[in-house]
Amino acid sequence: MSAVQRPRIGIIGTGAIGGFYGLMLARAGFDVHFLLRSEYPAVSTKGLVLKSAVHGALTLNPVQAYNNAADMPRCDWLLVGAKTSSNASLAPAISQVAAEGAKVLLLQNGLAVEDELRPLLPDHLHLLGGLCLICVHRAEAGVIEHQALGTVNIGYHSGPATAEERQQITAAGADMFKTAGVDSMAAAELGQARWQKLVWNVPYNGLSVLLNSGTTGLMANVSSRALIAAIMDEVVAGAGACGYQIPEDFAAKMLKATERMQDYLPSMYHDYAHQRPLELHAIYAAPLAAAAAAGQSMPRIEALYQALQFMDQRNTQG
Amino acid sequence: MSAVQRPRIGIIGTGAIGGFYGLMLARAGFDVHFLLRSEYPAVSTKGLVLKSAVHGALTLNPVQAYNNAADMPRCDWLLVGAKTSSNASLAPAISQVAAEGAKVLLLQNGLAVEDELRPLLPDHLHLLGGLCLICVHRAEAGVIEHQALGTVNIGYHSGPATAEERQQITAAGADMFKTAGVDSMAAAELGQARWQKLVWNVPYNGLSVLLNSGTTGLMANVSSRALIAAIMDEVVAGAGACGYQIPEDFAAKMLKATERMQDYLPSMYHDYAHQRPLELHAIYAAPLAAAAAAGQSMPRIEALYQALQFMDQRNTQG
Numbered sequence: 001m002s003a004v005q006r007p008r009i010g011i012i013g014t015g016a017i018g019g020f021y022g023l024m025l026a027r028a029g030f031d032v033h034f035l036l037r038s039e040y041p042a043v044s045t046k047g048l049v050l051k052s053a054v055h056g057a058l059t060l061n062p063v064q065a066y067n068n069a070a071d072m073p074r075c076d077w078l079l080v081g082a083k084t085s086s087n088a089s090l091a092p093a094i095s096q097v098a099a100e101g102a103k104v105l106l107l108q109n110g111l112a113v114e115d116e117l118r119p120l121l122p123d124h125l126h127l128l129g130g131l132c133l134i135c136v137h138r139a140e141a142g143v144i145e146h147q148a149l150g151t152v153n154i155g156y157h158s159g160p161a162t163a164e165e166r167q168q169i170t171a172a173g174a175d176m177f178k179t180a181g182v183d184s185m186a187a188a189e190l191g192q193a194r195w196q197k198l199v200w201n202v203p204y205n206g207l208s209v210l211l212n213s214g215t216t217g218l219m220a221n222v223s224s225r226a227l228i229a230a231i232m233d234e235v236v237a238g239a240g241a242c243g244y245q246i247p248e249d250f251a252a253k254m255l256k257a258t259e260r261m262q263d264y265l266p267s268m269y270h271d272y273a274h275q276r277p278l279e280l281h282a283i284y285a286a287p288l289a290a291a292a293a294a295g296q297s298m299p300r301i302e303a304l305y306q307a308l309q310f311m312d313q314r315n316t317q318g
Numbered sequence: 319m320s321a322v323q324r325p326r327i328g329i330i331g332t333g334a335i336g337g338f339y340g341l342m343l344a345r346a347g348f349d350v351h352f353l354l355r356s357e358y359p360a361v362s363t364k365g366l367v368l369k370s371a372v373h374g375a376l377t378l379n380p381v382q383a384y385n386n387a388a389d390m391p392r393c394d395w396l397l398v399g400a401k402t403s404s405n406a407s408l409a410p411a412i413s414q415v416a417a418e419g420a421k422v423l424l425l426q427n428g429l430a431v432e433d434e435l436r437p438l439l440p441d442h443l444h445l446l447g448g449l450c451l452i453c454v455h456r457a458e459a460g461v462i463e464h465q466a467l468g469t470v471n472i473g474y475h476s477g478p479a480t481a482e483e484r485q486q487i488t489a490a491g492a493d494m495f496k497t498a499g500v501d502s503m504a505a506a507e508l509g510q511a512r513w514q515k516l517v518w519n520v521p522y523n524g525l526s527v528l529l530n531s532g533t534t535g536l537m538a539n540v541s542s543r544a545l546i547a548a549i550m551d552e553v554v555a556g557a558g559a560c561g562y563q564i565p566e567d568f569a570a571k572m573l574k575a576t577e578r579m580q581d582y583l584p585s586m587y588h589d590y591a592h593q594r595p596l597e598l599h600a601i602y603a604a605p606l607a608a609a610a611a612a613g614q615s616m617p618r619i620e621a622l623y624q625a626l627q628f629m630d631q632r633n634t635q636g
Contacts, residue, residue, distance in 0.1 A: 210528065211628055223627035230621065299617040303548065309541035310529055 013082025110282020428600020
């Protein structure tokens with residue numbers, strides 16, 4: 001594959017996720033354009049810096065950075081790494097930057113994020129979801145710290161593709177990441193992939209905020225570990241009610257993998273610490289609503305969600 | 319009733335509860351003796367001070383204060399206001415201070431506290447539980463702040479009394495408090511009274527710690543209010559499974575009464591703030607075990623308990 005045949009990539013929302021994958025793709029020779037808001041001054045002058053425990057220290061400078069979607073060239077793939085809560089407000093920019101038949105890939109956790117964005121996008125766009133198994137956070141404007149992992153699991157949500165084309169598109173997306181040295185695979189069912197990712201996100205994101213602790217502390221204590229396991233079981237039950245069978249040993253594997261990880265503070269912890277709104281809608285409200293509609297209650301998750309709503313409202317009003 | 323006919327009262331554990339009721343009884347002319355540990359120096363020199371929004375500023379000085387049970391006279395009523403977690407270690411002192419056929423009244427919240435103390439007491443003692451509906455806390459050594467309420471609901475647990483004598487004893491206990499200007503009544507069923515009190519204690523004690531908030535903040539937020547109501551429903555279901563029917567509108571009344579209250583920080587909040595161990599066994603573990611034995615799960619309460627165990631262990635180890 002020569003550089004000229006490669007798709008042009010637009011990164012919408014260059015936080016930790018958009019920055020990490022955009023930088024890796026640009027470093028591999030892809031033509032990557034970054035749409036930024038608050039970080040535009042820093043990134044357009046100092047570039048993007050990645051401090052990675054896996055890939056070492058990398059700098060991308062100059063960066064093809066924009067603070068206005070109208071200035072960007074039309075892109076074939078759009079990677080959306082913004083918070084789920086800003087998707088609706090980003091829809092006009094996404095539509096403007098997208099080439100005809102472009103692929104819009106939401107690199108976001110939670111449920112129903114594509115369902116909510118879809119009505120705001122033109123029909124010719126392909127909409128996909130990407131679940132990122134990665135430990136990464138934004139240290140300061142334009143500086144990203146990457147602790148571990150990086151796998152992107154890509155599923156097709158909706159758009160003009162036939163069943164066969166859907167497979168081609170998700171495979172092409174996975175190839176794009178793999179070319180950039182990032183592990184990736186195509187998911188047959190986006191809903192399944194989203195629920196499986198929730199098995200991790202629902203307990204760890206919320207409890208890191210509620211109990212003010214990283215993963216090591218949460219796993220070291222018998223009670224919080226049991227709570228995490230019970231919450232994971234509720235996610236698995238909710239997924240099952242919604243038609244997604246999560247393998248029986250999946251939660252146990254997540255627990256073990258997290259125990260082996262270096263201490264990690266999930267994105268929700270950082271959002272809370274910086275008094276940013278928490279992604280409670282995508283990670284809690286949407287799964288609770290989907291499970292409830294399927295007749296499945298998830299009482300521990302509902303309690304966690306209510307406690308987090310209290311904390312979020314106090315945190316962002318203060 | 320003349321003063322000489324009045325029972326001699328011993329207060330075991332003079333924190334907020336023991337101090338408040340002991341002072342009120344002494345003020346009414348009862349012969350009250352206080353067993354203290356860490357507060358002995360302060361109370362024996364400066365007396366006991368009550369700052370009450372209901373009764374005004376009251377001082378009891380001198381106080382019949384002791385730092386050794388062996389020095390105390392034998393008492394007819396023993397009021398135990400210590401933390402439930404110290405009952406076992408206080409059993410020898412209680413036994414020593416008790417007159418023949420004395421009444422031991424545990425002024426404590428939670429479940430099964432009498433069951434756990436009973437085997438450590440001699441058979442001739444009557445064991446009773448008292449549920450205190452009161453907003454009170456210890457401001458400093460020997461100084462008690464009383465915001466509101468005070469009712470003591472007294473039930474007989476075990477001892478040598480016949481059914482008729484049980485009624486006489488609980489009625490006599492209630493009369494003793496009423497003589498001291500404290501509202502009080504005899505409960506026909508101690509188990510019922512304990513479960514009803516848990517309807518309040520289980521949500522507010524734990525959530526005040528978990529969410530670092532007083533009652534006003536917890537009631538003002540739609541999410542935490544809904545969580546409190548859901549937790550109350552679990553307590554009512556647990557009580558029902560254990561054979562105690564709590565009136566249908568009881569939880570709703572508790573919510574409304576709490577909304578009307580001045581902002582209040584429950585005792586567990588103060589324990590956490592002072593890095594004292596939380597009373598998780600009596601207020602969470604014992605009700606969870608009783609409900610589970612009766613086939614009733616209380617998932618939100620279990621999750622709250624696990625989160626509090628994590629916080630308590632970090633707090634007291636730090």
